[in-house]
Amino acid sequence: MWNQIDADIDAQFREARPLGSLDDDLDLLDPIQLLLNGVDDTSSNRQITDWTVLLEAELDALEENAAQEEEHASSLPPSPPAASTADHTEWYPFKSKMELIGSLIMGHTHSMLSRSLYSKIRGILKLCNISLPAWATIQAARTRIRELLKTKIQLNFLVFDNPCFSLSARSLLSQDLSNPLVAKHIDFYPEMTNGLDIYKFSQSKKWLQDLLPAHRAPMCEVKGKHFYLFEPVQLLSAAVVIPLFFYQHDGQLFAKCLQIQRNHICQMPNKIKITIPASLEFQDPQLSTIPVNQFDCDYSEIRMDDSRKLMDSCDGVIYESSGSKEVVIPLPNPWRIKANGKIIRHVPITLYSDDTSGNTSKQFNKHISFYFTLSGLPPNISNQEYDCHFLASSNIASVLEQSKSIVEELNLMTTRGFHAYDVTISQEVLVTSLVLCFLADSPMHAEVTNTPNPGGSLHPCRMCTLKVKKKKFKRSPTYVQRFLNRDSMGIESRNPPRSWAETKMKTYHLFDTAMGVNLTSFLKKKTALGVADAINTRFITESRSDGSLKEKMESLDLNSPASLFNPFLNLEGFDGAQDCPVEILHAVLLGIVKYLA
Template sequence: MRECGTPNVPSFFALRKKQASLMCDVGLKSRHHVSALGNHFHMNHPIDLIAMDWSNPFVREFIHVYPEITTTISEFWQAGKYVDEVELDDLSPMWADWKNAPDQHFFIKELAQLKNGQYVVPMRWIVYQKAEHVEALYATRDQAGNFLIADPELVQIPVKELKYNYLDLQVQFGSINFLNLSPSLALEMPHPVRKIANNRPVFVLRIMLWADDVSGNRSKQYNAHMNLYVANVNLPHQKLAQEYFVRFCSTSPHASSSEQFEGLCEDLNSESWRPTYDCALKREILFKIRGHLLPADNPQQAESCSNAGVNANFWCCADTSGGTDKERETDDGYHALFEVGIPRTPEETIKTIKQQIWTACLGVKETVEKIQTDTGVKDKTAIHWIDQLIEKARQMQHDRLFTEAIRDPRLNNRSIKGPNREAIKMQIKHEIQKELYDWVITQPEDRFERLANNSSEQAELRAGDHYNILLRVHGLDPHHDSPCEILHTVLLGVDKYLWHETNKVWDKKKDDLFGIRLQSSSIDGLTLYPLRAQYLVQYKNSLVGKHFKILQQLAIFHLHDDLCTKAVFDLWKANGELGAMIWYPEIKDMDIYLADLEILVNNLLDLWAVVDPSRIQKKYKLHVLPHIKEDIHRFGPAVLFSTEVFECWNTVFRLCSVLSNHQAPSHDIAVALADMERFKHQVSGGWWKNKNGDYIQAGEKIRNFLVGNKELQRRLGWVDTTNLKPGTIKLPPKDKQHPVAWSAALAHLWTAETDHIGGNGQKWVECKYVISRSFDVCKAKSWVFFNSKESENSPISIIAGRIFKVLASDSAMGLPIIIIEHSDISKTNDMRLNMPVLSRSGRISFVEPQDVLFLFNAQHDCQTSCCSTTEVSVKQGRDQTTRKHHLITHAEDTRYIINMHALHNANLIRETLPRELTAPKPYFADRRGKHDEFAAKLRVTGPTKRAETQAKAQATRAKNKKGKEAQRLQAEEATTQAGSS
């Protein structure tokens, strides 16, 4: 800046000093933690990060504080866990009419009065039919002045009917007593939080916790860090899908996620209320946070659930399904892999962990490992103590049982033999076991010393200190709150397995053939990156999630009989149908959706068993799929708990790591990203408390900087979606507008009958696109569903068609017109693809922009039309070369297939099409019978394969042993020769 002549440029030292001062003002500070295992790390606590959401105008307007009861599920607060499972005291406890009576606060479990004079006890605040309601119990007042619960059933009442709160009634009646309260209904009036709040509003937010191992390098050399991020689930998915709303908490190359979660859980388990400024209410509020779910990849979920992982006999984090290979080959064992098993519980897991620690005090590692094998429970924190206990137990047993000088005196008596001597040894072992167990309870010593003298934790193993803290987080069950995550389970799991199963038999010629076909696909309506089909087949074993999204949606159209078997083709169909339904952004009817989803999951697993029965037995990610039904019921559409945005945000972390001095990564990265949060908050117009105790925000020019700077928006991961308005059109630049007459604009579609629509002397400009009702950018040749009327009095019908042109009149009075060519939808699906067929009808419609409903993807039916290939020149950069490559040339354009595997607008397509075209059908009528057949085959092939594997392993060990022996002899010979010389 100085070189450019900018005056008054501060020094780098002054800049850093000012940044530190602003960090102090905002109150965001990275805190130092030492884990139970002795690892050090720094954390930006989520309670401090989420506090800024309330005072950030870019975030606050989108926060939903109450659960919503609705039939259409698209957000966390509308789904089963938030609506049906969260305890009343873990929801926002109060409500007020912020416009008319902001200081009259109504709390749950306090008496209130309606405008009609009836008394109620609010129990929960909800949103119903887009309006705030209260779920309450009716109460009555007897002649003696006491109150009674009139009806134990909750009723929904609009909050606008509330008139007097508890304080108002207390002034009126003096004292308020209830006579018929049941033990399950504890009313403490006034509400305890009312006293703490001191007339400040009080809310509860819930967060999503994410952890994963991430490389701190941009190169291929892996530099392992364990990262923790959080997101505010009270924000809509449209916002959570942006990197701006991801909150970094901590990283460490040493501390595991279990250790870092302990620091984070201080906020989740805290009963204290955090003050912050609410920029919408223009006042200070109190809030606290609670954990809601733990999306992650499968290895991380195993650690979060204290599970032994995908290679264990009992591999599932959520249930107890599994067993040995022989057990999985039985009829019952094999069938169980297709279903959800007996649920795991934190209580049982903790009990098993404590049993392992108690057993480790005997010093027999094999016994501990057997418990882990038999249960699938393996806790990373507990393993730290188990290893120490086994070593200590062995040493103490050696000293007290076998070292003659210091062993138990009774063992020096030679006359004690046989069972009596063994009984003494066993007694000594149990004494050692008790000593070691008492010792481990006092570990870590510094933490044990900080316990209160009368604390019950002084006599037991403690969460965080001895085992996974997540097993004891209030309102969070890691076994059932770790949902089936679609990026790692579907894209990088099922899709990856299927792609490998398909291409493993291909040669170079078939690779090229598939690449040519795939490159010819239409991606309009798919929201995909431009296809690089040759890259996909050239690096077919190194693909990432975005590549599998392409294959999941498009591969089925190009896998003809020359590229795969019928069984594999059917598996691709089942995979695509399931994938489209899993990526629903909203669910209109949860019961129908879950019933369809169950059929599609069953079909996919059954077809995998047809292709390879052992795949179900070996691949854990296939077993996880049946759990997704319950996960979606509890948390909402699966896209809500996809971790793609967190994986994308790893780039930000990686840059911080690369640009640090690598001396104290946990501290330096936490401080750097805390400063980024501070900058993001202030440049977004967020409020903070100054030294005088007043809440302030940055000046107007600073606040407007982010809004007007697209580059800064991109770097902060913030996307402004307000510029997309349904029904608007986009004109080309002035110098590219070429107005033409109506007949010229319609070209071959012009007829004398259509001339009256626009042939009145106006000139027409061809536009770039129109925005549909679903906010899609629809261009010429885009396939859309639109509203159409045959006549003025006829009903509106929804029709499929292809946009011919988007036209705008050069007259200020003229309205834009969308010209759409109709297509008829077949009454039955294509037999091969199980997708509806589009055929040109010859009719056209002239519709207004607001009549365009949504975009969809359609693919040309190349196999039926016998399309051929043609050579085209290859461009390298901007240069046209003499090199050639092949593309598909469509023979005719009258027959297209609606892509039912497309993820974009998959829900809208199925809502629009007749149910008979979209309803899934079971692949097997008798699933259990087919599973028994597959199990019978495995009982034949399984032992053979295991014997071959064992023989191969023995041969490898023998070869390695022989090689080591040869090396030893050579070394001895060399030593002998050197000595003789």
């Protein structure tokens, strides 16, 4: 066949033409591209024949694929509907070794072959008596595997109408929990190390001590019983406690609990009122450390001295008091109702974003991409390529534009949870998650936290209130002292920290200034306050010359005001002033080490 092709080419006179690119040459060899370009009317009979043969081969491959599926299905023994998918072949989820080899040859993303090149390789291998599946068969296999994994590529149009492709974080977490090679390494509770041998995120202070009650690991299982935070628990010693934190230490699960004393109980006609102190911290001396294997009865089994159930005596609520304000805590814990008897898995993630490119230089074809890893995995596992999960990417949309759909899904995962299969206990569980921290370089951290780019800013720190009125004052001794957190005597004196709540308030105030006063006042206040919302700023500045964008901004202000601002302002459990660790590569190795060492 190839000899005949060479003979046909040699027999024809080649007209001189300008040299084209590699893509142009490949398009000339691709029969599908020729047909799309309308070349079929002027093509030779051989080209038409080749195109017909190609179509027939692909149709035959699809028919063969369908026949194999029927044969495969008919050869399987009948199984009950509830049975899980079994590994029927050693090449599962591929149907055969050749289907796997064909998929490997076809490649992925930047290394993916064209249809014509794959067909050429397939034809060459036939000379060696190796029969690869047709292109259509490989594509059908990939579609089948994506459906098996419930992986769907989502297309979203963002706030400035830019397209963005993304995957579901919920689906990716579900796959990790059902993967026996990954799930066995996941920590679902924080670990207390007393400051020794710290090497993974589950040993972080934030996960152990700083999470709000709604974002902590909500329950544990002891001897088949489920015990939840903020629900009274009776111990084997008969004491009644309320667990506020669950954590691991030396391989054992513990709880920080408040023991119910007489001063916490107020006798009222026909009922009691239980009031506990509000906002108790992990290290509070009022809390006791209790191994969870000492838990005996849950809130619904505890009885009072008069044999009444505690649940009935307190009318199904307890109170949390700060002295001036009381908050009602319902019994049972709302997570118990959501779980409906299932175990809850607490799976925080580490979110990451960077500008990447398939080219040697990132100035060409630059994409901003989102990835995440499981915070509960040790570094030697989470650093593996297959444990770094892709979320979204775009070569035209900014990091804040892309984050809207990601933040919305993460908030649902944090507040409602989702169901997944945990292979370590062989049962369905309810999963809750949150962003433990956000990793990026300094410019991207600045954009996500609504702070100016630190390079030339008058407010160069996203964690503290370090500032200067004019750039020339950055060379003054006073500024250098404050930069190093020292006073005039050289004694350590930390700058006041930034407040994420205050950053949000200033962001909304700036928008009100732009809408109610004028653009000049907005720009002056923006510089003075050290706050910069990239999405909001773009709306305000570009709407002055773009009427359609102005109409859209006014519509969003009425119907969806959150869309006018940085989506990270509404991310559950995220504190922009605390949850963006310093990026060591650029800040230290390519900064201090490169220029000062």
